Amino acid sequence: MANELGGINGNDIYGMAPAWLHTTNLRTNDAYHNPDSTGKCFIGFEGYSKPWTDTTGYLTYTYQTFGSMFYYFAVVQNYSIHDALNIASQYYIGWSFDSINNLLYQGYSNPYSGKLQIWGDPAITLP
Amino acid sequence: MRIKAKKSVPILVFCLMATLIITSNLSQADTATSKNNMLAFLRNVVNIDLSSYNVTLISAQEPYNVLNSANQEQIRYKLQNSNGTLDATCLFQNNALVWFMMSFTGGTPALIEQPSNDPLTNANAVLDNYMKYTGSKNIQSKKDLLNTVNSAKDTTISNGNLKLTISTGEFTSQFDWINTYNGATGPGFSFEFYKGILVSLDDHESTFTIGSASVKVDQINAINIAVDRLKNFTWSISSGPAKAENVTKFTLLTDNAAATLSMQVREDLTTLYPMWRVEIPVDQIYVGDKMWSGSPTSIAVGIWADTGVINYCQELSYGGSSQSIQTDTQSDNSAGWLYLALMAGAVVAATLIVVTSVVLKKRTK
Numbered sequence: 054m055a056n057e058l059g060g061i062n063g064n065d066i067y068g069m070a071p072a073w074l075h076t077t078n079l080r081t082n083d084a085y086h087n088p089d090s091t092g093k094c095f096i097g098f099e100g101y102s103k104p105w106t107d108t109t110g111y112l113t114y115t116y117q118t119f120g121s122m123f124y125y126f127a128v129v130q131n132y133s134i135h136d137a138l139n140i141a142s143q144y145y146i147g148w149s150f151d152s153i154n155n156l157l158y159q160g161y162s163n164p165y166s167g168k169l170q171i172w173g174d175p176a177i178t179l180p
Numbered sequence: 181m182r183i184k185a186k187k188s189v190p191i192l193v194f195c196l197m198a199t200l201i202i203t204s205n206l207s208q209a210d211t212a213t214s215k216n217n218m219l220a221f222l223r224n225v226v227n228i229d230l231s232s233y234n235v236t237l238i239s240a241q242e243p244y245n246v247l248n249s250a251n252q253e254q255i256r257y258k259l260q261n262s263n264g265t266l267d268a269t270c271l272f273q274n275n276a277l278v279w280f281m282m283s284f285t286g287g288t289p290a291l292i293e294q295p296s297n298d299p300l301t302n303a304n305a306v307l308d309n310y311m312k313y314t315g316s317k318n319i320q321s322k323k324d325l326l327n328t329v330n331s332a333k334d335t336t337i338s339n340g341n342l343k344l345t346i347s348t349g350e351f352t353s354q355f356d357w358i359n360t361y362n363g364a365t366g367p368g369f370s371f372e373f374y375k376g377i378l379v380s381l382d383d384h385e386s387t388f389t390i391g392s393a394s395v396k397v398d399q400i401n402a403i404n405i406a407v408d409r410l411k412n413f414t415w416s417i418s419s420g421p422a423k424a425e426n427v428t429k430f431t432l433l434t435d436n437a438a439a440t441l442s443m444q445v446r447e448d449l450t451t452l453y454p455m456w457r458v459e460i461p462v463d464q465i466y467v468g469d470k471m472w473s474g475s476p477t478s479i480a481v482g483i484w485a486d487t488g489v490i491n492y493c494q495e496l497s498y499g500g501s502s503q504s505i506q507t508d509t510q511s512d513n514s515a516g517w518l519y520l521a522l523m524a525g526a527v528v529a530a531t532l533i534v535v536t537s538v539v540l541k542k543r544t545k
Binding site: 133 | 445
């Protein structure tokens with residue numbers, strides 16, 4: 054969960070992003086449009102995560118398909134993280150990733166609120 | 181007419197070969213049309229000066245893991261010059277554009293005409309050019325609504341069933357038109373500029389037709405139908421390695437029920453009907469005689485608003501917590517419990533990534 058920017062204190066690391074990437078210096082403010090060129094990108098939910106079994110509202114897709122196909126576009130078709138999020142969103146949510154209609158990016162509520170956070174450098178392409 | 185068995189085999193083989201050849205030629209023709217359509221779109225709508233780039237076709241393929249892929253084609257081009265690189269992808273359905281996205285690295289892309297500093301002027305130009313590109317008359321109503329706006333500030337305006345929302349950021353400006361049908365949100369049309377360059381355009385609305393816009397079930401009735409259906413609903417849950425067991429009892433928090441109305445596909449993937457989505461939080465979940473203390477749960481029920489028939493019923497388990505982002509990065513002892521919880525979450529996430537990776541590798545073999 055991306056509720057916690059986290060920290061590093063010697064051998065003690067807390068927070069999801071530092072645990073994975075060993076840094077607390079990722080850009081958190083609109084990094085999707087303004088990547089920080091660190092070469093590191095963290096994606097996680099703030100608040101409550103969207104259930105994978107929930108429907109996206111486009112055709113009959115669920116967020117599980119969005120999540121797994123984001124991985125496919127990043128790894129198999131070699132799109133950048135930014136573009137893989139965007140293309141998966143077009144196919145399975147029916148809007149561009151940063152659209153005002155995309156609940157993952159804009160945030161959701163009722164009954165549980167949350168949003169998908171993109172920190173750091175989504176311009177990177179996975180090796 | 182009877183055909184003798186010996187003669188029928190060569191005839192069948194001939195028919196099969198002919199079908200394959202015709203299908204193959206049709207597919208190649210469609211690919212060529214889509215490729216030409218994409219280059220025309222880049223030149224005439226995105227305003228890219230193609231003559232200043234080395235244009236490379238990266239891929240032209242039927243989309244993978246998409247429900248209605250038979251008539252679709254995903255085209256990806258890379259455009260390079262000494263100033264930078266453009267990576268553009270389009271999806272075409274029956275040779276008509278469904279969506280476009282583009283990212284660029286290096287300097288500003290080479291354009292035929294320089295964009296205005298005013299996003300409204302740029303938006304009008306995109307609508308004009310897209311109207312010429314598609315020949316679609318549906319664009320005019322969007323242009324008419326746009327022309328009632330005086331400045332490109334964050335705003336939402338409506339005219340009849342059409343709603344326009346303009347949203348701007350430090351680098352971006354988005355223009356988003358949504359159609360509503362008796363209160364049901366339908367597909368729309370939108371595009372986005374990044375630093376004045378058109379980087380995405382969605383035209384999903386042109387791929388759908390309206391089957392019915394009749395709303396005979398109101399919001400209160402929809403919630404009542406959902407509550408009634410859930411009297412006999414159960415699902416299975418498990419904690420850790422334990423075998424999944426059925427839920428025997430739960431409490432619906434109907435005061436917190438949320439209902440939204442939107443247009444959704446029913447018999448086929450291109451025809452839309454109004455549907456209520458009712459989501460009700462659930463409390464006091466029992467498995468046998470034990471109360472379950474897992475993640476927050478709700479149940480979503482889809483109800484066709486024109487008939488009252490239930491489309492789906494799905495329990496939803498939420499992870500995480502209601503905390504907002506904590507910006508304090510100082511370490512302290514109280515963070516120990518949080519560290520343990522986050523590491524547990526990390527293990528789950530890592531497992532999901534590994535599983536997804538294995539599945540994808542198997543599929544791509």
